[in-house]
Amino acid sequence: MTGHLNAADLAWMMTSTALVLLMTPALGLFYGGMAGSKHILNTMLMSFATLGFTLVTWALVGYSLAFSPGGALVGDLRWALLRGVDLAAGQPLGPTISHVVYMAFQATFAVITTALVSGGVVGRMRFRAYLAFITLWVVGVYAPIAHWVWGGGWLGRLGALDFAGGTVVHVNAGVAAMVAALVVGNRKDYGRQAFLPGNLPFVLLGAALLWFGWFGFNGGSAVASTASAALAFVNTFLAPGAALVAWALLDLARIGKVTAMGVASAIVVGLVVITPASGFVPPVWALVMGALGALPSYVAMQWRARTPIDESLDVFAGHAVGGATGAVLTGVFAVKAWNGVQSGLVAGNPQQVAIQILAVLGAAAYSAVGTLVLLKAIGAITPLRASDHEQALGMDSTQHGEEPYTAGEGAVLVLPEVSAEPALQPAGADA
């Protein structure tokens, strides 16, 4: 690999980094709108907090563990504290862009993946326990799986295809959310009381901004401004559109109406499904993948709501099921003439499907165990779950001491301790 900076590549990768960064606040809107109206700030902050807590540990150690050569399971600490992460090009994973930009681009993935997990535990997880979780999960769980697939680890060496993170991001986050929901426990009164979305316009706005940001997520995963990026970019248009049509038809057949929750969910599931395939499949197969890929997540969401499991915002059904579907279908629809890397089942390489399934199972197993151990460890130090009373008052009020829409009625100003300063004179008092 040559180490020459390419201006087009660098420009596209900085743009992509900004696009993917936007996805985390977008997820805050998407999740915040789905949470109840007394938990909307808490839910949005669960996403926003990863932009600090997760980002910092990623820069300090996560990046090095994920992307430095190291071994088959995890990288080493050569780039810890960002030592050696400089402006030069020439790193094998991003040969034509500055190393710092590659680190930043990957940071946005680590951040959004961690934020995705919060959808499993909205409305009841204590915020300080959550902060500990997002600070450590990205190092303990996300970084090794990213290394396995992208950083030179065993799944990448096996030939698993994951263009932008179907396995690393979505299967991983979906499984972690399910485990977190089970460990933290159900919301008070789950199963007795309906939990309805508090702000559906926010859900639609969040889905729209996620789609916008996802052009950087998939297009940027080419790590260059190339035809591969163009393919990923266009497939990011097509698959969610097809998923939207499929989901709307399913909603029409089941309840006779197209729903806002359905349209928003379809867009996100379509994006999840195409993520691993985006730079590997021809556009027409992207349409097919979007439509086909919607079905398992649709069924999984119907199923989950009938179980006693309060995996509140269906991260498992949307992201683990959608990500696994996308990963397997990548092994079906990949065409070497389009991607220059590898073909799948339809182009005569059925073995790829088996490799894809192995990658999904490997990532899911590690994510489940890692998340369980981490939450048990945090839970041994500080309670994970807010009391029933705190949940009833609302997580906005009890965790943050704020309300999203303040009326001001009954709010009495607390003045600072009386100081020696004289009161301000009204203007013109000297006259």
Place this chain on the structure above:
Amino acid sequence: MKLIVAIVRPDRVNDVLEALYRAQVRGLSLSRVQGHGGELERVETYRGTTVKVELTEKVRFEIGVSDHFVAPTVRAIMEAARTGEVGDGKIFVLPVDKVYRIRTGEEDTAAVTPVSR
């Protein structure tokens, strides 16, 4: 006839409705109100502004009942709305001069007896 006015916590409303249903109390109205009854105020901070929020969201039930329904109604609300913490609310039982059912013109006890179908 009496008018029962109960102020309860919003998060106990579903339990109160369920208890009233079990006690066969059918006709009721409810509204969201702001109130203060001695619970500790919450403190909220917005940048440099700190406030004590002295009014808490409550739900007000209004239920017109015939005399022999007063005790079961009060008991149902009392049991369902109680958490044991300050702020569980109050139940007021008020005398009623006259009740009319608008649809039929029925009066008094007939007007607060649920329609049987």
